[in-house]
Amino acid sequence: MRCAILAFVAGACWLQTRAELPAPEHIASAVVIALLLCALRRHGANILGAALLGASWAAVLAHLAIADALPREMEGRDVAIIGTVDSLPHEFEGGSRFNVRVERILTPGASVPRTIAVSWYGQVAPAGGAREPVQPGERWQLVVRLQRPHGNANPYGFDYEAWLLEQGVRATGYVRPAGPRNQRLDGFVPRFGHVVERARAALRRHILQQLEGKRYAGVIVALVIGDQRGIPQSDWDVFNRTGISHLVSISGLHITMVAGLAAWAISYLWRRSFFIDGAALPLTLPAQKAAALAGALVALLYVLLAGFGVPAQRTFYMLAAVAAALWFGRVVALSHVLCLALAVVVLIDPWAVLGAGFWLSFGAVAVILYANLGRVQIETGWRRTLAVAARTQYAVTIGLVPLTMLLFSQVSVASPVANAIAIPVISLLVTPLALLGAMLPAPLAGPVLGLAHLAVELLADALALLAASPLAVLNAPAPQPWVFLLALSGTAWMLAPRGWPHRWAGLAAWMPMLTQLPTAPPAGSFTVTAFDVGQGMALLVETRGHRLLYDAGPQYAPGADAAGRILLPYLRGRGIGKLDALVVSHSDVDHAGGARTLLGGVKVAQVHSSLAAGHPVVRAARRHSRCTSEQEWNWDGVRFEMLGPAPPSYDEPGLKANARSCVLRVSAAGRAMLLAADIEAAQEAQLLQHAQGRLQADVLLAPHHGSGTSSTAAFLAAVAPTVGIFQVGYRNRYRHPKKEVYERYGSRGIRRLRTDESGAVVLAFGRQIEVSEYRAGRRRYWHGQ
Incomplete structure (x- = not known):
């Protein structure tokens, strides 16, 4: 089986x-x-x-x-619908985001998928009063504007389109400000899913009210209902670097603990029911069966509150299988139980295999089972318990290293110490207090939740000290398949049963994985990666021994930007821990929005920009210099020339930020690329006048994303590119690139590549220019659907 x-x-x-x-x-x-x-x-x-x-x-x-797809002709159209709020809303500054289960379509001739995800910005009450939070289970009439699922496509990045498919969401969009046409029709529509989500919302609201203004309230919410969206990225950085992020959620350990406590309590009371007149319950049902049933039911309740994530599912199915075996008097091996849980998860959700949580959850249990083969316990009492806990932590720490390197390109060296502290604090103190406080009424909940928060706060302070060490995390490029399999075999050797010869020798199989170096182009050539960051710019230029990032992408929302979501994961996946230079072309948020996050996540030796002296990015930089047309340098046989802005432009206070964009030309071996940021027609004319002989380039990053105010015919004639790159967002509100500009490139025989269609574009400049498109090279059946 x-x-x-x-x-x-x-x-x-x-x-x-x-x-x-x-x-x-x-x-x-x-x-x-x-x-x-x-x-x-x-x-x-x-x-x-x-x-x-x-x-x-x-x-x-x-x-x-x-x-169940949104027809392409329905994208961007206003559609009136009636539906129910089908998920726990995510409240953010200025609005909320939630799933809607569509019941009726009011717009004639319109077609909408059964489940959509919408954002509602600046929601107000029908009378124009204070904002009314949307609650799960409510029925609303809304006017929405939708688009088909689309996400950024980059190496080592999150596949948003796959995640939406797994959630059953087949269109995304936002609620239009349609006045009285947006109205609540029913306060609650009774359905099982709505009851669960309303209960989760009530618990979240109760916890946040009791912990108002507390920094780690989001952690307490995550431990009770599994909603991790209230934890800021800065805290996640600490948890990830110390390897305890698996604890900051409803993990299998927590569910097992709660189910075990429920089973023990029922067993204890059931066996003593002889003391209650007429209630000899063990004669009706054995205490073991009653305890198993109680444990399984409590685990199910907790898993439902957790949002039914894969680790929670896996734990529940395993507990249910064990309970069923006990109920029917069967003896089953734990490996059979694990495989049965695996089958059920994939039967219900075959897309679960795309998530890191799936592999880490099942991998951790598989490692524990493998590492305990042939182990004979001779210790008793607390010594046995401590020995088992230490061996289990050792096995999980060692066993998941290859998988962690494959998924995240890093492994926490501080994890053993951090988990030794965090597991008992979170599992035995914080989680029980958080659950108890969530169930208690307001007068009693405050002190209990406050004590749980204090424990998290003290723990987080200790973890921050561990995370601050440069040795806390070991980074390396994501291993190739053969390197991963070799490391996996070495791990199996190290965790083999006692008596296996030279188990320590398995460590040698890790060496190729831990000593990999980032790939680099040959001397005298360079590569450029134009990332798919939406409506913004970010390009990585690499030579044999140096790397330069041109712009850092946009900020998407407070605390969320292209650096955190796309650039840093890519750099980690490549094993790149240092940038020799960052060029921030100008201050627009779609170019500079991710710069501060980038500076905090990777070492940057030098920042070049046209930013004002007091700009936060300038203050955060180790070294900063202004972009001027006088700068040029050579790295590994590759020439970098700053063609603009002219130095006198900094003395013009009324000049737009776009007009002061840093224009960079990179060239080697007769091949060149021109990075023109957001310059417009006036700046193009100035370049034609002052840098006429240096504009020619094989590849042009379309100025200002292909706006109607740039890419003049004279400028294109002077540059004479064969490839034009348009870094634009899918269905962006500026409608970049403009149709007439896009056709202007096409009329000159220029190959046009759009990051919203191609994903990340990699250009290798050597004797020839090799172009690869991420979506074309890694296409999946759900892309573009």
Whole structure:
């Protein structure tokens, strides 16, 4: 059974790597072949049949999910709908975001998916009074403007489109300010999911009211209902660097603990029911069965409050399987229980295999089971408990290193120490207090929740000291497949049962993984990566021994920007821990929005910008210099020339930020790229006058994202590019690139690449220019659907 389940999961994983879904007739044929193979009752045939069934099952669910799509002609149109709030709303400054389950479409001829995700900015009461929070289960009439699922596509980045598909969300958008047409119709629509989400909302509101103004209130909320959106990125950085982020949520450990306490309490009371007249409960139902049922039900309740995430699901299914075995008097191996939980998770949600939590959750349990094979316990009492806990922590720490490096390109060296402190504090003190405080009424909840918060605060202060050390985290490039498999075999060797020869030698298999260096182009050539950051700019220029980032992308919302979401994960994935230079072309938020986050996340030797002296980015820089047309330097046979702005422009206080953009030309071996930021026609004319002989470039970063005020015919003639890069957001409100400008490039035979369509674009400049598009090279069936 275990091999068949693993094959089923492997088939589902294979399906999630496909660029296109198999046709329905091919799926039907695969199912028939799979059933015939399974009927042969031969091990190899059964394994192959299970794999075919896994791929077929995932394909069927994918077809059903994608079929519920927003028609392209409906994008950008106002549509009136009636629906219910189907998720726990995320409140942010100036609005909220939530899922809507569409019940009726009021606009004639319109078509909308069953589930959509919308943001409501500046929501007010119908009478124009104070803002009314949206609550789960409410029925609303809304006017919405939608678009098909679309996310930024970059190496080592988060696949937002896959996440939306897993959530069943097939369109995103926002609520239009339509006055009385946006109105609440019902205060609550009774459905099971609505009851759960309303309960979660009530608990969150209760906790936040009792901990108003407290820094770590979001952590307490996460421990009670699994909503982690209230934890700021700065705190996540500390938790990740110390390796305790798995504790700052409803983890399997917490669910098991709560279920165990419930089972123990029921067992204790059940066995003593003889003292209650007429209530000899053990004679009706054995105490063990009652305890198992109680533990499973409490675990289910906690998992529902947790939002039914994969780690919580895995824990519940394992506990339920153990409870069922006890109830029916069966003896099952824990490996069978783990595989059964694995099968149920993938059956319900075949897209779960795309998430890091899936692999870390099941991987951790698998490591614990493997590491305890052949272990004979001779200790008793607290010594045995301490020995088991220490061995388990050692096994998980060692066992997950290759997987952590593969998923995050870093491993926390401080994790063993941090977890030794954090596990007992969070699991035995904070979580029980948080749960108790969440259930108590207001007069009693405050002190209990306050005590839980104090414990988190003290723990966070200690963790911050650990995280501050440069040795807290080991970074390396994401391992190649063969390097990962080698490290995995070494890990299995190190965790093998006692008696296995030279277990320490398994560490040698880690060396290729831990000693990898970032790739780099040959001397005398360079590569440029134009990231897909939405409506903004960010490009990484690499030579043999140096790296320069041109602009840092936009800020999306308070505390969220392109550096945190895209640039830093990419640099970690490549194993790049230092930038030799950062050029911030000008102060517009779509170019400078991620600069401070970037400076806080990676070492930057030098910042060049046109920013004012008091700008926060200038203050945060180690070294700063103004961009001027007089600057130039050489790295590894590659020439960098700053063509603008002219020094006198800094003495013109009324000049727009766009007009003072840093214009950079990078060239080597007769090939060049011109990075023109947001210059407009006037600045293009100045460049034609003062830098006429230095403008020619094979690749042009379209000025001002292809706006109608730039890319004049004379400028394009002088640059004479063969490739034009447009860094633009999908369906951006500026409608960049403008149609006439885009056609101007096309009329000159220039190859046009848009990051909203191509994803990240990588250009390798050597004797020839090699261009690769991330979406084309890593296309999945849900992209663009």
